[in-house]
Amino acid sequence: MSVVTNTTTIGAIDAPSRRNTELMMMVFAIVICVFAYANVGLAMDGTLPSGMFGYGAGLILLGGVAHLVVRKFAPYADPLLLPLATLLNGLGLVLIWRLDQSPRLIQRAEVLYGGYSPDAPKQLLYSAIGVAFFVAVLMILKDHRVLQRYTYISMVAALILLILPMFFPAVNGAKIWISLGPFSIQPGEFAKILIAIFFSGYLMVKRDALALASRRFMGMYLPRGRDLGPIITIWALSILILVFETDLGTSLLFFGLFIVMLYVATERTSWIVFGLLMSAAGAVGVASFEPHVQQRVNAWLDPFAQKTLEQSDQIAQSLMSFGSGGTLGTGLGQGHSDLIMFAANADFILSTVGEELGLAGMMAVLLVYGLIVERGVRTALAARDPFGKLLAIGLSGAFAIQIFVVAGGVMGLIPLSGMTMPFLAYGGSSVLANWALIAILIRISDTARRPAPAPAPSPDAEMTQVVRP
Numbered sequence: 001m002s003v004v005t006n007t008t009t010i011g012a013i014d015a016p017s018r019r020n021t022e023l024m025m026m027v028f029a030i031v032i033c034v035f036a037y038a039n040v041g042l043a044m045d046g047t048l049p050s051g052m053f054g055y056g057a058g059l060i061l062l063g064g065v066a067h068l069v070v071r072k073f074a075p076y077a078d079p080l081l082l083p084l085a086t087l088l089n090g091l092g093l094v095l096i097w098r099l100d101q102s103p104r105l106i107q108r109a110e111v112l113y114g115g116y117s118p119d120a121p122k123q124l125l126y127s128a129i130g131v132a133f134f135v136a137v138l139m140i141l142k143d144h145r146v147l148q149r150y151t152y153i154s155m156v157a158a159l160i161l162l163i164l165p166m167f168f169p170a171v172n173g174a175k176i177w178i179s180l181g182p183f184s185i186q187p188g189e190f191a192k193i194l195i196a197i198f199f200s201g202y203l204m205v206k207r208d209a210l211a212l213a214s215r216r217f218m219g220m221y222l223p224r225g226r227d228l229g230p231i232i233t234i235w236a237l238s239i240l241i242l243v244f245e246t247d248l249g250t251s252l253l254f255f256g257l258f259i260v261m262l263y264v265a266t267e268r269t270s271w272i273v274f275g276l277l278m279s280a281a282g283a284v285g286v287a288s289f290e291p292h293v294q295q296r297v298n299a300w301l302d303p304f305a306q307k308t309l310e311q312s313d314q315i316a317q318s319l320m321s322f323g324s325g326g327t328l329g330t331g332l333g334q335g336h337s338d339l340i341m342f343a344a345n346a347d348f349i350l351s352t353v354g355e356e357l358g359l360a361g362m363m364a365v366l367l368v369y370g371l372i373v374e375r376g377v378r379t380a381l382a383a384r385d386p387f388g389k390l391l392a393i394g395l396s397g398a399f400a401i402q403i404f405v406v407a408g409g410v411m412g413l414i415p416l417s418g419m420t421m422p423f424l425a426y427g428g429s430s431v432l433a434n435w436a437l438i439a440i441l442i443r444i445s446d447t448a449r450r451p452a453p454a455p456a457p458s459p460d461a462e463m464t465q466v467v468r469p
Helices: 019-045 052-073 081-100 103-113 120-140 144-167 188-212 226-245 248-266 269-287 291-301 306-311 314-325 337-343 349-356 358-382 386-411 428-449
Strands: 002-005 178-180 183-185 214-217 220-223 464-467
Touching: 019 052, 019 081, 052 081, 052 120, 081 120, 081 349, 081 358, 081 428, 103 337, 120 428, 144 188, 144 226, 144 386, 144 428, 188 248, 188 386, 188 428, 226 248, 248 269, 248 386, 291 306, 291 314, 306 314, 314 337, 314 349, 314 358, 314 386, 337 349, 349 358, 349 386, 358 386, 358 428, 386 428
Parallel strands: none
Antiparallel strands: 002 464, 178 183, 214 220
């Protein structure tokens, strides 16, 4: 007898989108932020703050819009990146509002500027614009590989952004701002994304030459002279930024990002050794003749010296804030980090975290930052194209380096950099740039986790006759 069977094509198994997981985590993040807001009001005057409903509604609106856009335009993206960013942004709003209630800061603003304008409403507006940036990136950038076409355009744009502040007045000793009337922009925040795009496109093409063409010397693989050109150029640019703009943070971020991506692309530890040596040599050289950098190095070496306290007592106040916080902290709204004055809600906002939430709260906040970096690295591992891998690791590396530079400076581990803590600190440029960074990581993770489409049925598939005796 004969049995007739039909050949079929096996389709791809759909991967879970995890959007419901993202929604639950978003709700959890917003609840934490609203609870913290209520806690501050109860601690400071014994009543729930009058703006708690508006704050909660605004955060729900921003988080809900972002979630719906991800559900529509990036359904297979990593489910943790958006809730983690929302949590940090929400906590930053709470901490800035808490500092807005400080009588010391209000009195100082009235003496110096003739009036006081709270920063929390402005930061909420910046957050809304940042989420709009996030939405625009996801809707416009359908495929992250399109960015590879703009490798050298990104480099030119980044250099222009880094050079422009040289032509504007210094703010607190550093030329890192572009002032246009009442508005000011910190272009270095946007330049880090463009630099990551350039490095990703450049190293994808040049990584074989940088990894294989080398000489062995004292147990290390040394790159050839002509291959040292890019790293020498980047090193020189970072030093020029440090000299002309006295911007230690951007220089460290710029050069550190290049070294991280070089190591990932080539897997040569010699690049890290050379990078650290050149970075140290450049920093020591500039610190020997640049007064502003010298002042920050001296404040780092001896923050309680009389000369240092006469110039600025910010580092000393920050260290005392961390010390008085102990293990569990004094409680939200019950610290004295406002003694740091004008930088309390910017560079030194971590001091408020360390004093009012203690070591436990500080470690929790750093863990949230670490989770964002970890999800970015996981996205790089899952990416199917080399450009996506390098771009994800570059953006994650830039995010991690900025956290280390800011936290290390505030805690006295390294000289103070003047950069802002992503999402937590007050500043429109930082919020906008970091929301765009998260959007690009979400786009890469969506492409990496999206299941491959099922192959179309073959037109040659016909009925197959199996004959059995």
